[in-house]
Amino acid sequence: MNIVNKKLLAKETKEEDIVPVDMRALFKDETEIIPEKLVKKYEIRMAVKKLSHWYGNNHVLSGISLPIFKNKVTAIIGPSGCGKSTFLRDLNRMNDLIKISRVRGKVYLDGINIYSEGIDLIQLRKKIGMVFQKPNPFPMSIRDNITYGPIIHGINKAYLPGLIKSYLVKAALWDEVHDRLSESAFSLSGGQQQRLCIARALSIEPEVILFDEPCSALDPHATAKIEDLITKLKAEYTVVIVTHNMQQAARVSDFTAFFNLGELIEFNSTRDLFRSPIRKITEEYISGRFG
Amino acid sequence: MSEQQQTSDDLASDEETIIAIGKQKISFQHVVLLLAASLSVIIVVLVFIFTVLEGYRIIPEYGFIDFLFGHEWDSPHEQYGILPMIVGTILVVLIAAVIAIPVGTMAAMYLSEIAPEIVRKIMKPIIEILASIPSIIYGFIGWRTLVLFLQNQLGFKSGRTAFTAGVVLSIMILPTIITIADDSLKAVPRAYREGSFALGATNWQTIRKVVLPASSSGLTAAYILGFGRAIGETMAVYFLAGGGKNLQWNIFRGVDTLTSLILKQLPEASIGSVEYHAIFGAACVLFLITFCVNLIGDLLIRRFSKKFRGASK
Ligand SMILES: Nc1ncnc2c1ncn2[C@@H]1O[C@H](COP(=O)(O)OP(=O)(O)OP(=O)(O)O)[C@@H](O)[C@H]1O
Ligand SMILES: [Mg+2]
Numbered sequence: 001m002n003i004v005n006k007k008l009l010a011k012e013t014k015e016e017d018i019v020p021v022d023m024r025a026l027f028k029d030e031t032e033i034i035p036e037k038l039v040k041k042y043e044i045r046m047a048v049k050k051l052s053h054w055y056g057n058n059h060v061l062s063g064i065s066l067p068i069f070k071n072k073v074t075a076i077i078g079p080s081g082c083g084k085s086t087f088l089r090d091l092n093r094m095n096d097l098i099k100i101s102r103v104r105g106k107v108y109l110d111g112i113n114i115y116s117e118g119i120d121l122i123q124l125r126k127k128i129g130m131v132f133q134k135p136n137p138f139p140m141s142i143r144d145n146i147t148y149g150p151i152i153h154g155i156n157k158a159y160l161p162g163l164i165k166s167y168l169v170k171a172a173l174w175d176e177v178h179d180r181l182s183e184s185a186f187s188l189s190g191g192q193q194q195r196l197c198i199a200r201a202l203s204i205e206p207e208v209i210l211f212d213e214p215c216s217a218l219d220p221h222a223t224a225k226i227e228d229l230i231t232k233l234k235a236e237y238t239v240v241i242v243t244h245n246m247q248q249a250a251r252v253s254d255f256t257a258f259f260n261l262g263e264l265i266e267f268n269s270t271r272d273l274f275r276s277p278i279r280k281i282t283e284e285y286i287s288g289r290f291g
Numbered sequence: 292m293s294e295q296q297q298t299s300d301d302l303a304s305d306e307e308t309i310i311a312i313g314k315q316k317i318s319f320q321h322v323v324l325l326l327a328a329s330l331s332v333i334i335v336v337l338v339f340i341f342t343v344l345e346g347y348r349i350i351p352e353y354g355f356i357d358f359l360f361g362h363e364w365d366s367p368h369e370q371y372g373i374l375p376m377i378v379g380t381i382l383v384v385l386i387a388a389v390i391a392i393p394v395g396t397m398a399a400m401y402l403s404e405i406a407p408e409i410v411r412k413i414m415k416p417i418i419e420i421l422a423s424i425p426s427i428i429y430g431f432i433g434w435r436t437l438v439l440f441l442q443n444q445l446g447f448k449s450g451r452t453a454f455t456a457g458v459v460l461s462i463m464i465l466p467t468i469i470t471i472a473d474d475s476l477k478a479v480p481r482a483y484r485e486g487s488f489a490l491g492a493t494n495w496q497t498i499r500k501v502v503l504p505a506s507s508s509g510l511t512a513a514y515i516l517g518f519g520r521a522i523g524e525t526m527a528v529y530f531l532a533g534g535g536k537n538l539q540w541n542i543f544r545g546v547d548t549l550t551s552l553i554l555k556q557l558p559e560a561s562i563g564s565v566e567y568h569a570i571f572g573a574a575c576v577l578f579l580i581t582f583c584v585n586l587i588g589d590l591l592i593r594r595f596s597k598k599f600r601g602a603s604k
Contacts, residue, residue, distance in 0.1 A: 094489060126491035136482035139505045148500065149490040197486070204490050 020111025078259030129206030137185035171199035191222025346571035379546030386457025395468030430530030451533030475509020
């Protein structure tokens with residue numbers, strides 16, 4: 001399904017008028033921060049162009065331009081309060097729920113600007129799933145948590161039993177819960193709840209998945225499981241993950257973006273960014289000297 | 292003296308010393324405040340004891356079964372069955388609930404989930420004022436509008452019926468239901484709503500399938516406390532329900548409720564008579580019902596808040 005909804009367009013605009021842009025071209029004038037060779041080499045799934053964000057008068061993001069490569073894991077790192085979550089929530093327009101939010105700039109998904117008119121937020125969020133910092137399963141059974149998304153999107157109920165299993169398997173949770181699907185999701189441990197939330201996010205067949213510090217409430221063992229899962233997910237999905245944890249970024253991501261005070265300071269392949277950061281402040285941050 | 296050498300007597304006296312340090316001298320002001328605080332408790336207990344002491348005598352004097360399940364209250368013939376009033380109470384309260392529960396729930400959903408902040412800020416205090424209007428005014432307006440409408444437009448012999456009282460009562464309990472239901476909807480964590488929106492749900496799907504079920508025990512508490520208020524309401528019901536001392540189930544006829552019975556009969560009964568004890572017996576039944584209803588409501592509210600404390604670990 002297309003994220004552009006004809007019904008939401010103004011009369012004089014036609015769906016054909018909304019032509020996908022060439023996302024590579026967007027980064028021609030951004031080579032100072034976005035290495036040219038990466039843009040040439042990898043396929044771009046989402047592109048953020050000069051994105052600024054305000055909460056009321058609080059200017060939280062300024063002029064962020066960033067490519068998100070297809071079937072790769074992109075990590076967003078940076079000190080607390082630098083706008084990582086805000087950035088992530090701008091990617092599936094979750095910030096629309098916060099009344100004082102204002103944005104300027106563009107975010108492209110497959111070349112279509114998701115902030116242009118005619119965007120169907122339901123289809124958009126169906127394509128771009130999200131996992132939150134704190135596990136937030138619904139107060140329902142494990143089974144109902146998984147079937148919630150498919151049911152609201154009108155799936156034929158005959159498929160549900162098979163789907164429940166396949167998503168729980170994908171989220172590496174099936175073995176632990178297959179005999180207690182009717183129990184409350186709150187009966188699970190924190191790490192299990194987070195994997196349930198991942199399964200729930202997968203249940204709507206998204207193409208991009210956003211993770212906002214998915215392990216910050218978990219112990220090392222549960223964290224390892226989720227990291228393992230994320231590296232597996234990139235075969236099928238494009239992943240963006242916000243993390244506080246430098247080792248985590250190094251372990252799971254292919255690309256890393258370092259934010260500070262609402263600006264994108266440095267972006268590179270994770271290996272290069274950690275091995276030879278260009279900016280001094282990046283080096284200080286990843287070596288733990290500030291932040 | 293080392294600790295091992297202490298005898299048990301020493302320990303006890305040590306304990307006493309420690310308590311004495313924490314003790315404060317009880318001042319005159321403390322006593323006054325304590326009395327003020329105790330006053331309401333003492334009165335409740337006294338009222339309860341008085342009601343039960345007067346009311347239980349109907350059992351030896353008239354018989355428990357005859358009293359509770361008798362089909363007729365007829366003072367001249369010394370018939371004191373309160374089943375008609377129990378049924379009348381149930382009819383009136385059910386009608387009120389059937390109207391107030393859906394309307395109150397929808398109003399709370401609007402206020403909590405949809406209304407812009409400014410609308411909410413204006414409407415909530417107004418709804419709370421609704422709760423503070425004296426019930427006789429509701430009774431009077433109900434009479435002026437609904438009773439006369441039934442009589443003059445629809446040709447009822449009397450517009451004072453269980454239905455009339457129930458409709459007006461529903462308006463009277465709406466503030467209770469809306470306020471508590473709104474609070475319980477607002478208490479649903481934002482994380483649930485965000486989780487739902489992130490799956491591509493609409494606002495309405497989120498309200499219906501996540502927010503409402505998540506606040507179900509809070510909503511039930513709202514209904515039950517509304518019930519409690521409806522059962523105890525006297526003036527408006529006295530004014531509007533008409534009255535009928537024989538057992539009948541027709542909502543378009545007059546009924547008496549437990550409260551209106553007490554209000555009507557008490558001035559006529561001579562103190563210490565069987566009728567007097569029967570009236571207090573009815574009060575005991577009323578006491579018991581409202582007590583149970585409030586207890587259930589309280590328990591549900593407590594369970595509700597615990598659920599979210601547990602969930603947000
Ligand atoms: N809903 C909101 N309303 C107003 N201001 C907000 C809101 N959410 C975030 N902010 C502000 O925006 C700034 C960036 O917040 P954000 O949550 O994006 O930072 P972050 O990098 O994710 O931080 P952390 O690492 O602590 O999660 C902060 O100054 C914060 O106070
Ligand atoms: Mg954050």
